[in-house]
Amino acid sequence: MITRRNFLRLSMLATVSSMMAACGSKQEDARLSFLNWQDYIGTDTIRDFEKSTGVKVTYQNYSSNDQLIWMLGQASSQRITVAGYDLCVPSEHAMLALRRIGLIKDFSAGGIHGIENLTPALQKRTSDPTNAFSIPWALGTTGIAWDSRVLGETPDWAIFLDPKLAGKMSLLDESVDGIMIGLLASQLPPTASDAASLQTAVTTLKKMRQQTRLNSSTYLRDLVSGQLSVAMAYSNDFVIASKLNPNLKFVIPQSGGLQWTDCMVIPTKAPRPKRAEEFINFVLQPDISAGISNTANVNTGNAAAYNLIAPEVRNNPAIFPDATAMARAHPLALHDDAALRRVNEAWQQVKNA
Known part of the structure; x- marks a missing residue:
């Protein structure tokens, strides 16, 4: 793998x-x-x-x-x-x-x-x-990996709403990461954990789920083989895959990505x-x-x-990444127990969609 x-x-x-x-x-x-x-x-x-x-x-x-x-x-x-x-x-x-x-x-x-x-x-x-x-x-960072033969322009999170790519895209199955992407795609602070913000993120992510699958295990293999064209991806995973398929590219989107330790x-x-x-x-x-x-x-x-x-x-x-790219990468939210519980519940709604 x-x-x-x-x-x-x-x-x-x-x-x-x-x-x-x-x-x-x-x-x-x-x-x-x-x-x-x-x-x-x-x-x-x-x-x-x-x-x-x-x-x-x-x-x-x-x-x-x-x-x-x-x-x-x-x-x-x-x-x-x-x-x-x-x-x-x-x-x-x-x-x-x-x-x-x-x-x-x-x-x-x-x-x-x-x-x-x-x-x-x-x-x-x-x-x-x-x-x-x-x-x-x-x-490392979390951003978007894509096949440049299928998608010529550099994507942002809105790409996951595109019905023309339905079935050819995936999001990572991680609660904190996934909700943060939903918040970014909804133009909300990525560390927000209030009920209203989380519900907005869930609504956006449910729309994305109509076109995407949740996949943390085989998404890069699927990118390499062409089964996927666009994926939410970890930077180090992308580097491994790009050695097998040089048509793959990676970006921390303009609307923001994630950084993790x-x-x-x-x-x-x-x-x-x-x-x-x-x-x-x-x-x-x-x-x-x-x-x-x-x-x-x-x-x-x-x-x-x-x-x-x-x-x-x-x-x-x-x-x-250079300083400009890293400025777009938000550290993963360090939620307290109550906020983390709300985030997990919100993500479960997305998974059940």
Whole structure:
């Protein structure tokens, strides 16, 4: 698969029991269970970590922040268990939701090294200004990917209302992201969470749903094959797809797009938190961080790694947008519980349309 957002439900659930059965033995102390997006890590990152530390890594994927929150929430209610996971990588808004319900924990005192390698802005993020429980993994944008053979002009979100492209377009199945796009398309502030604004966004998105499908798992494969002509897309996913289909283009629309930061966090029930911290410290090293940028097509925000990143990655505007493009990209809304509940309910209306 070419999208990092492809959720392997059966394989993930099938391995949970075997991971849990092994917990508690001394041999298991040399293991790390890492849950991450697909195609979102350096080619050699895990191999080099295993070689450097002797720790065996179990690496699995999920498809969306909503899915990750559901999984960890199920663990707390004991309907399923994911206590075997030591490290995961939610986006900031999902990270804060997990934090508020007690599903991620603080790092140990003095356990994280290399924070100084990050850009000053990432060292003092609003979501976690002291880096007490999260460390940035990567950042990117959400915009529109399209096939230039089908659509000559640069699109904006209104393109998803075009009946001539019905069945050839897709939106990501993410509640916060999706509602923000609905707000932008309705010319409303993208972080609004009042009932009236959300209802306007829902109305717009329901109209879009008449022409589009919701797809976070195969949309890029479908863009490459020509089954889709236009899609709401993550920047790093687009870069992967564009290597297979050079006719694909990407834009942060004039009316606005999104920017996101995904962060490494440790679940509260992680059996090996020290191993997780060891891995975090490993990827904060400039050369390791650069390897992730080069093969996952992301900006890791590691300033010390910048000159080690391949020129073709460093100069790719989809990965490192210029200031003008970034000015159009709105950070994902960091809603409180009440607002997030309203957003999720609004998105469910869109999904049911």
